[in-house]
Amino acid sequence: MLIRYIKTLFEYAGIRASISLFLMLIMGLTQGVGLVMLVPFLELIGLGETGGAEGLATHINGVLGWLGLPVNMTSILCLYVVIVSAHSIVARYREVLNSKIVNGFTQVMRQSLYRALSRAEWLCFLRSKTSDITHVLTIDIQRVGFATQQLLQLIGKIIIVNVYIVVALVLSVPMTVFSLAFGIGFLLLMHPLNRKAQRTGEDLRDSVGNMYTAITEHLGGMKIAKSYNLGNRHQETFRIITNGITDQVVNFAKINTATRMYYEIGAAVALAAFFFVAVVLVHIPAANLLLIVFLFARILPGFSMIQQCMQRITNAIPSFGAVLEMKKRFEAAKEPLLEDSIRPFKLNKGISFSNVSFRYDKTRQAWALRDVDLMIPARTMTAIMGPSGAGKSTMADLILGLLSPDQGTVKIDGKPLSGDFLHRWRQSVGYVPQDTFLFHDTIRANLLWALPNAEDKDLWRVLRLSAVDGFVSSVPQGLDAVVGDRGGWLSGGERQRIALARALLREPSLLLLDEATSSLDTESEEYINEAIDRLHGKLTIVVIAHRSATIQRADRIVVLDKGRIVEGVGYAVMR
Template identity: 45%
Template sequence: MEKIQSTVQLRRYLAELAAYRGGLAITLVLMLGVGLLEGMGLLLLLPLLGLVGFSGSSDHPVAEGLRRLFDMLGLPLTLPVLLGLFVGLIGAKLLLAYWRDLRTTRLRLGFIDHLRNRLFRRIAFTEWLFFSLTRAADFTHVLTSEVQRIGQGTYQVLQLSANGALAASYLVVAIGVSPLFTGVALLFGVAMMLPLRRIQRRTVELGGGLTRTQRLLFAASGELLGGMKAAKAHGAEEWHVAQFARHAEGQRQAQLDFQRLYGLARVGYQWGAAAVLALLVWWAVKSGRLPAAELLVLIAIFSRLAPMLSGLQQGYQQILHMLPAYAAFRAMETACEEAAEPPVGTLAPPPFRQGLCLEGIVFRYRKESPRPVIAGVDLQIPARATVALVGPSGGGKSTLADLIAGLLAPDAGHISVDGMRLEGGLRRAWRRRVAYVPQETFLLHDTVRANLLWAAPEADEAALARALRLAAAERFVAALPEGIDTLVGERGVRLSGGERQRIALARALLQEPELLILDEATSALDTENERAIQAAIDELHGSLTLLVIAHRLSTIHRADRIVVLEKGRVVEEGAWPELAERRGGRLRRMIEDIPPENTESMS
């Protein structure tokens, strides 16, 4: 079964390489040209040996054919002419080999870029649900390590093609010199290949092991680099280092196992080839069947051919070792294709003048989960209203916001905007009208300006300044060393948590959305900045639709409508005065749990 799978993967890979428009045909022609010139150079050895005194070479059919060719061209068959032609053929072969190698490198690099860019595009346009449930290190592993291994395998395929063309030219010349000698040598060569079949199966197994260990190594490094602050806070550095070292050892062992197998196969094949060549030379000398000139030519040919055939075997072994990497690439690409978002095409975002309606919304992150995260939610969000989502952690607030934003599709029920259901490409088109400030702020390793323009590339200076002012970020940005052109560091590490959130809010406002979703957007702010952003939100009231998710009730008491969510269900909704006074109500209990000193801002 494993052999069948590896054969299928090899066929798929070769078909994909052949279909790539990177000049493969021209490269193959150059390879054949180099092989042809190499063979022509070897053919000249027979008349050359005859001219320097080796008997029998001048009477060989090959030498006779060359003599007739020279007579047709009007060239004398002399030593200077033959040597000049030999040097010319070598020069032409080297030039063709240079162009061949250049084309081969360009083809290999282009093919790898093609695969990597194609997969990256597939990842970029997958559904958010699939992406959120897949480990980021798994994407990185395939995009880097596995694609790099495919590149190494592609190099071996192209080298195998080039060496195969040369080997074919050598065999043609050898058959022309002595069919019997060459035929016996080929029979021995085929016999030596048979024991290598078990090695080939083991090679595929070791390639799969390398794929698994590298995936674990990427995961171990990603976990530490993504959670460095927590690791340091908990003193868990040694644990992460030990995990990484264990997987690095596994990768090292997998590579050593393959190198051991690869080296043994090379030693066995080359040693056997040398023994066969020695045996055949002994037989030819003892039998006296070959003139000295022909024997010297055959020795020259097979002394080159033996390591070349060994190289073909080793190249094939490297290709088999690469196949699990290609299988991992195809598996990831197939998974991304199956999870692809519906295309938008020419669909325009639906108008948002009346409101957004959720009817019977049910959602699970995993289909096999017994309890849904969102369980039968019905909700109306009028256009240009401010709606707040509150409730305990894990109640489904962020998930409901993702559904409203069009990032997730419900398992049951419908979401409509002005009567148009957000289904298929329309759900993705709807996101053009939405800006989202999530709990975890994402910033590029670039300047403040670049982070703002990432959302609205055409924005001018006035728009940037207005967005910063509305997000209460104008003053702190102006105080940065380079102002708006200050580098914020990877994920905004040079800024405080509150500063990062304000940059993210300014970026969202720069998009001029019709629906702005704030998911705990003020959670990292001090009281002063929270009041500044709250004033900005109050200023936006009525000009766009606001969906605010918050634990701190001080940020939502001015909302037009408050929705309390528990265990994925709407348990209470209404205006602040109504819910705050409702006896036994959920919101009232939440207010009563707030310490007295923190209730001033809600007055």
């Protein structure tokens, strides 16, 4: 998964990745040259010859002569300032570029996942937990961004360490080999901690996912939880989950601090051994020893930083895997591409079901609908009724094109409801579910969500059709009144009538009301039924309902039981 992650990142970054690597190389070279400038400086201040680096000092003096600068302290210090300034300028540009790469990569991943989610079939969405989707779109992708930042930092640190090693080799091959042996040995000894970091990352991701689930479920059921006095139980569940998150974060901190602890102890031992070998066995000159110690103090922390970056990357890699898995699942169930401009379909004949069967679990013989043959004539009102679990909502979803039959065909005016025709049909549908969804925004904004270009006169027209214009006129802010979260500041009847107005704003050929009045009081239900009476005969209406006040207005009644039609009445005599 790590290799796939790196490949995906560099495919996205393209030429910017090459530029970033080039800038890292420039930074490494400027740091190396800055260190090399210390060679003639040490000679000038009288610390003695630089031993094996005397050829290097000769080259530096030659460069100064080529630049027309005298070999003195002023020239060397001025050149050093120029080199450091160039390093800082390049470093700033590289940091900005890396920031663009990191944030651009996470943005592309988030947008591509959301695009796959938006195009996925409704059944695929039903099989996914909302909290899981939220978790992946937020925390997981954020952790991928952190891993990307750490990867770029890791590459930069590797380049810098290699530059230090090259300079150290010029000064003393034996002591450089000694430093390399310690650094490589340190990475090998710490490698098992990388695997622990990945396992901790997987556990942490699971714990955070459980927290998202608990929060979503508790907020969704807050009212009933309070009415049942279950607040303490939810608190205890949340406490256990968040304790698990804390444990995983602490475990990862232990891994990181163990790396630093082992490094500091090892570095102290290595430094003592380094001085002993350099002074007693190799007899390095004082100036060289000073430079090598300086390099040693840069190289060893570099190895430690490399190890810590690797741990942080492996800790975050499970999140990258989760993003890819969810995206793959959604893309496997994608619908036809939605065009920018879709011309609505005008229903003239009707909707037909021909031997339609559907099941949610394709591995079982549990049919939600079985062998359904039905004709819903255009510009009539059809009521679908039956006990809970009879298949009413499944039939509604098939009419909307949200589900596709496992057997048989759903046709609109004789055209199969599939392929590119799906979106054109949905553009012609007004849908009002039992659980109305309204945004925490104004009445105007909630209506315009269905048709952004609608004018105020269109809004008031559908409000009158829905018998809710009187209510909107009575509130001080009118169309600009805020409805609260999910319409919580409105009554159930007001929410449903505004939802009905929103559906009518689309000027649909089909209006589908799925238990839209089942939870309303008698007065609110009557308002909805009056609105339905106004629309009767002007468009095709399909109502899923239990109450006789709604059903008796239908031209046709379809009774479902256990997924089959058990009764159909040509024209209702109850009206």
